[in-house]
Amino acid sequence: MTGHHSWGYGQNDGPSEWHKLYPVAQGNCQSPIDIIPAQAIYDPCLKPLSISYRSGSSLDISNNGHSVMVDFKDMDDKTAIYGGPLESSYRLKQFHFHWGASDDSGSEHTINGKSFPCELHLVHWNAKKYMTFADAVEATDGLAVTGVFLEVRKTAQAGLQQKTEKNNSLHFNPTSLLPPCLDYWTYPGSLTTPPLNESVTWIVLKEAIQISDKQMEKFRTLLFTTEEEERIQMVNNFRPPQPLKGRVVRASFK
Ligand SMILES: NS(=O)(=O)c1cccc(F)c1F
Numbered sequence: 001m002t003g004h005h006s007w008g009y010g011q012n013d014g015p016s017e018w019h020k021l022y023p024v025a026q027g028n029c030q031s032p033i034d035i036i037p038a039q040a041i042y043d044p045c046l047k048p049l050s051i052s053y054r055s056g057s058s059l060d061i062s063n064n065g066h067s068v069m070v071d072f073k074d075m076d077d078k079t080a081i082y083g084g085p086l087e088s089s090y091r092l093k094q095f096h097f098h099w100g101a102s103d104d105s106g107s108e109h110t111i112n113g114k115s116f117p118c119e120l121h122l123v124h125w126n127a128k129k130y131m132t133f134a135d136a137v138e139a140t141d142g143l144a145v146t147g148v149f150l151e152v153r154k155t156a157q158a159g160l161q162q163k164t165e166k167n168n169s170l171h172f173n174p175t176s177l178l179p180p181c182l183d184y185w186t187y188p189g190s191l192t193t194p195p196l197n198e199s200v201t202w203i204v205l206k207e208a209i210q211i212s213d214k215q216m217e218k219f220r221t222l223l224f225t226t227e228e229e230e231r232i233q234m235v236n237n238f239r240p241p242q243p244l245k246g247r248v249v250r251a252s253f254k
């Protein structure tokens with residue numbers, strides 16, 4: 001596990017403490033937020049999302065100490081997103097998840113105050129305008145993150161589910177992680193983990209995808225800690241909703 005930082009999700013290093021090291025935590029464009037659909041503004045000028053995750057060569061899945069992440073070789077625009085609120089195409093860099101200790105919390109964005117058990121973030125960067133991901137992270141139009149809510153498929157007999165499930169391992173390919181309907185909400189925001197840069201155009205999909213309870217349990221077997229340290233389950237690695245501070249959330253759908 002690489003890049004162990006001085007922040008986390010615990011009592012002493014969690015979201016309420018982050019502002020001490022990262023003052024932008026108290027900025028005007030922080031994420032996540034609570035999305036209130038009735039207050040979102042339908043914008044007919046928003047284009048449909050175009051997502052092409054052609055056989056983008058994914059690198060390995062890794063535990064970075066804060067989440068489970070799949071990195072992509074981002075040398076070309078094979079795996080990219082464009083359209084929607086975006087002025088250019090954005091290249092997929094990585095995707096990762098946030099989840100809870102139980103199904104009643106775990107997502108970062110909420111809808112009318114409702115949390116989902118898990119939230120997938122597909123992180124893209126504006127490679128048309130910036131040379132590197134690091135440069136893009138510093139720019140207000142540098143990143144575009146697609147948020148997808150994950151619901152746990154309630155099955156009568158979970159075991160039965162197990163047999164039909166191709167795999168309950170943590171290997172996903174990004175296309176299978178998208179719902180059929182790409183209706184979304186969009187708003188200007190930030191990384192939801194330090195350094196919390198306000199460089200993200202958020203695109204949160206309205207429709208959730210379903211994963212099995214076995215797959216959800218697999219997330220909860222991961223650890224925040226390294227082999228040498230005392231084991232701490234990787235759960236509740238989510239930042240709570242932040243103040244909207246006058247921002248407008250637009251909807252791509254009526
Ligand atoms: N949770 S998050 O999608 O906002 C995120 C986290 C770390 C690095 C990022 F570039 C990023 F976008």
Ligand SMILES: [Zn+2]
Nearest residue numbers: 096098121192
């Ligand atoms: Zn995230």
